Amino acid sequence: KQEVTQIPAALSVPEGENLVLNCSFTDSAIYNLQWFRQDPGKGLTSLLLIQSSQREQTSGRLNASLDKSSGRSTLYIAASQPGDSATYLCAVKGSARQLTFGSGTQLTVLP
Amino acid sequence: EAGVTQFPSHSVIEKGQTVTLRCDPISGHDNLYWYRRVMGKEIKFLLHFVKESKQDESGMPNNRFLAERTGGTYSTLKVQPAELEDSGVYFCASSHFGTGDGYTFGSGTRLTVV
Numbered sequence: 001k002q003e004v005t006q007i008p009a010a011l012s013v014p015e016g017e018n019l020v021l022n023c024s025f026t027d028s029a030i031y032n033l034q035w036f037r038q039d040p041g042k043g044l045t046s047l048l049l050i051q052s053s054q055r056e057q058t059s060g061r062l063n064a065s066l067d068k069s070s071g072r073s074t075l076y077i078a079a080s081q082p083g084d085s086a087t088y089l090c091a092v093k094g095s096a097r098q099l100t101f102g103s104g105t106q107l108t109v110l111p
Numbered sequence: 112e113a114g115v116t117q118f119p120s121h122s123v124i125e126k127g128q129t130v131t132l133r134c135d136p137i138s139g140h141d142n143l144y145w146y147r148r149v150m151g152k153e154i155k156f157l158l159h160f161v162k163e164s165k166q167d168e169s170g171m172p173n174n175r176f177l178a179e180r181t182g183g184t185y186s187t188l189k190v191q192p193a194e195l196e197d198s199g200v201y202f203c204a205s206s207h208f209g210t211g212d213g214y215t216f217g218s219g220t221r222l223t224v225v
Contacts, residue, residue: 004153034213043117043202043218089154091214096167098144098156099204099214 002027002094006102013080014110021075021105023090028068034099035064035075036089044089048075080109113137115217117203123223129191132220136185136205142166143186144206144214145178149199157201160186161208193224 003026013019023033032051036044048057048064050073056065063076077084087106091099116135124130136143145157157176158168162183171178175194180186190197200221204214 032213036216041221044204044216046213046215049213091154096169097142098159098167098170099146099154100156101146101154103153 002030002092002100004090004092004100004102006088006090006105008105009103010106010108012108012110015080015082017080017109018076018078019080019107021077021088021090021107023073023075023102025071025073025092025100027094028071029095030068031093031095031097033064033066033073033090033092035062035073036091038087038089038104040086047088077107080107082109082111085109115203115205115215117201117217117220119220120218121221121223123225124193126195126224127192129189130193130222132188132190132201132203132222134186134188134203134217136203137215139207140205140215141183141208142206142212143180144204145186145188146202146204147199148202149196154202157188190222193222195224198222198224 005024007022034049035047050057050066061078066073087104089104090102143160148154156170159166160180177189200219202219204216206212
């Protein structure tokens with residue numbers, strides 16, 4: 001059974017800092033890994049999708065890496081802004097085509 | 112393209128009542144999924160449709176939950192009768208056919224059973 005762990009559970013940083021969010025998964029037989037952002041009371045916004053054959057994906061100030069063999073992914077946020085404050089969720093898609101989610105990292109960027 | 116649409120956005124019902132949630136996926140997306148997040152827990156899978164057929168309903172908690180997808184378009188999730196532990200946020204997602212495709216999620220329905 002796939003398990004996804006996200007560390008840290010919460011993170012508070014001053015504006016302008018670069019930061020890394022971590023995600024680990026127990027079963028490396030995945031199709032892809034997706035990072036989402038959730039704002040309070042809102043739905044999930046897809047940030048980055050990494051296929052199992054890829055090592056990383058970039059979008060603006062975001063960079064996500066994937067090391068399938070070790071069961072790890074990181075989300076790097078450069079030059080953080082208060083608007084980046086949200087909960088960041090990592091989810092892996094396995095052979096059953098369903099997503100297994102981590103519990104998320106709650107990020108607060110202080111002005 | 113229009114996103115995944117869910118309604119209602121919020122629903123407050125009494126224990127024992129029936130509630131029906133609706134999801135309109137992105138047009139052309141064969142795959143439709145229901146997930147939910149109960150207080151303090153991770154988002155969990157409920158079920159997966161491919162077109163109008165249930166591909167996987169292993170996450171459905173019990174027979175009080177009934178999901179349908181009419182003609183392979185929109186989907187409904189009915190809870191009857193609702194219990195207190197059913198409270199949470201119910202998300203719908205869709206994806207195009209293909210194992211490598213990412214998901215697009217709706218904004219969710221927050222269900223409160225009192």
